[in-house]
Amino acid sequence: MKDIPIISYTSQEGKDLFARIEAERSARDTVVEERVNRIFEEIAAEKDAALFACCRRFDQRTLTGDTLCVSREEISRQAARVAPKLQETIRVAAERIEAYHARQVVDTSFSMETAEGTLSQRVLPLKRVALYIPGGYTVYPSTVLMNGIPARLAGVEEIVALTPCRNGELAPEIAFVLEYLGITTVYQMGGAHGVAALALGTESVAPVDKIVGPGNAYVAAAKKQAYGRVDIDSIAGPSEIAILADACADPHWMALDLLSQAEHGSGDETALFVTEDRALVTAVHAALLKAMEESPTRSVFENLSDHAIVLVHTASRSESYAVLNNVGPEHLEIVTEDPAADLEHIYTAAAVFLGPYTPVPLGDYFVGTNHVLPTGGAGRYASPLGVPDFQKRISVAEVHAAGLKQCAPHVSRFARAEKFIHHAMTVEARTGYSPEQSE
Numbered sequence: 069m070k071d072i073p074i075i076s077y078t079s080q081e082g083k084d085l086f087a088r089i090e091a092e093r094s095a096r097d098t099v100v101e102e103r104v105n106r107i108f109e110e111i112a113a114e115k116d117a118a119l120f121a122c123c124r125r126f127d128q129r130t131l132t133g134d135t136l137c138v139s140r141e142e143i144s145r146q147a148a149r150v151a152p153k154l155q156e157t158i159r160v161a162a163e164r165i166e167a168y169h170a171r172q173v174v175d176t177s178f179s180m181e182t183a184e185g186t187l188s189q190r191v192l193p194l195k196r197v198a199l200y201i202p203g204g205y206t207v208y209p210s211t212v213l214m215n216g217i218p219a220r221l222a223g224v225e226e227i228v229a230l231t232p233c234r235n236g237e238l239a240p241e242i243a244f245v246l247e248y249l250g251i252t253t254v255y256q257m258g259g260a261h262g263v264a265a266l267a268l269g270t271e272s273v274a275p276v277d278k279i280v281g282p283g284n285a286y287v288a289a290a291k292k293q294a295y296g297r298v299d300i301d302s303i304a305g306p307s308e309i310a311i312l313a314d315a316c317a318d319p320h321w322m323a324l325d326l327l328s329q330a331e332h333g334s335g336d337e338t339a340l341f342v343t344e345d346r347a348l349v350t351a352v353h354a355a356l357l358k359a360m361e362e363s364p365t366r367s368v369f370e371n372l373s374d375h376a377i378v379l380v381h382t383a384s385r386s387e388s389y390a391v392l393n394n395v396g397p398e399h400l401e402i403v404t405e406d407p408a409a410d411l412e413h414i415y416t417a418a419a420v421f422l423g424p425y426t427p428v429p430l431g432d433y434f435v436g437t438n439h440v441l442p443t444g445g446a447g448r449y450a451s452p453l454g455v456p457d458f459q460k461r462i463s464v465a466e467v468h469a470a471g472l473k474q475c476a477p478h479v480s481r482f483a484r485a486e487k488f489i490h491h492a493m494t495v496e497a498r499t500g501y502s503p504e505q506s507e
Contacts, residue, residue: 072356074349074379077342077391085375086394089338093305093444097285104260104289108268111261115270122261127232129256133272138238138254146243158245161434162213168436169218172455184471190462193223194299196274197458198266199251200281200291201231201242203258208282209241210433214440214453215280215301216249222458227251228276230266232258258283263290267298280440280453301453305443306336309428310397310417312388312410313343313352317403317424323355325401325427330377331368339377340395342388349379389413396445399428418447476501 110118179188269275280301309329396416407422418441442450483491
């Protein structure tokens with residue numbers, strides 16, 4: 069079984085470790101990017117012909133324009149296969165997710181009178197959004213809820229889904245959530261070619277305004293390539309968890325919490341345990357080794373990188389804060405005597421879970437917060453997915469004649485200072501203002 073290192077944050081080993089984590093976060097897989105670029109070029113040029121060739125090659129599916137989408141009858145048939153108890157759980161989780169995200173539905177449209185006229189802002193939902201649903205190691209009905217509910221609350225006119233149906237069938241759990249959300253257009257394709265088709269459009273696939281949802285390295289590279297033509301949620305990386313704990317924490321619970329995010333299966337996950345308590349770090353180390361040895365999914369942990377799970381011993385609570393703010397973890401658990409007070413010192417985490425009874429899986433599945441989160445340190449500037457991600461703002465200005473005359477000298481001076489002469493001239497022509505008047 070893989071050993072788990074215990075390091076001192078300020079030691080050379082600690083410095084080297086965090087430098088390595090940062091370097092791997094920013095590393096680019098140029099081979100994947102080149103392959104994805106070629107797929108985009110082929111679909112842009114040949115549209116359906118290239119798309120269906122990719123479906124045969126990557127999804128092992130022979131599809132046409134008539135069979136590309138899963139029929140409504142098939143969605144309903146598969147949805148009906150879900151066990152009643154799981155159906156109930158999905159519905160209750162959906163209600164909680166909706167209740168939380170409904171608080172984000174705030175109309176920030178406004179209108180204000182100025183000396184020149186009226187300025188206003190319109191907030192509108194996006195027209196057409198695609199939810200990417202992975203179809204690899206497992207299925208993720210929870211992620212469909214996390215993406216679909218905020219989009220629906222935002223008022224998105226058309227929500228479509230794309231997923232590589234394994235063995236030619238839509239997973240029952242996915243079908244149930246899609247039917248629950250009222251999503252009836254489901255493209256049975258995935259990978260970079262699916263993303264490219266939704267971004268570029270083909271004869272059979274209308275382009276969308278935004279693509280959201282997780283995927284493998286090819287999907288992530290495709291979303292990056294698509295950005296600019298369409299919006300995306302983020303470039304999702306491997307799952308991350310950090311835990312700040314003190315003597316009040318249960319070592320066994322902490323070990324299970326670390327493994328809960330390390331089990332995602334890519335091998336590149338990051339799980340950090342941070343504490344000033346030497347006895348606690350030793351106890352968590354022992355609990356981790358035991359939990360991994362006894363795990364029913366032990367093989368997943370054997371494939372982790374050497375620095376995927378690390379226990380960090382710090383000299384003080386302020387040093388612990390520095391570790392966490394430097395890493396900017398996707399998920400942060402604070403299991404201390406006063407977690408709310410400790411939270412006041414954290415500013416980079418994407419999602420925070422306070423106290424011993426709030427492990428990350430509650431947010432992954434049930435309590436209502438969104439589990440679509442920035443990774444790779446992006447918590448420094450990015451936020452969890454929410455209703456505003458499916459809206460856009462339009463600024464509106466209406467200036468009257470007297471107002472334009474009042475603005476003209478300032479606009480003219482600014483434009484000419486930046487050497488945009490026709491910017492100046494179009495205002496001068498309307499008002500009779502001459503730059504010589506201000507000399």
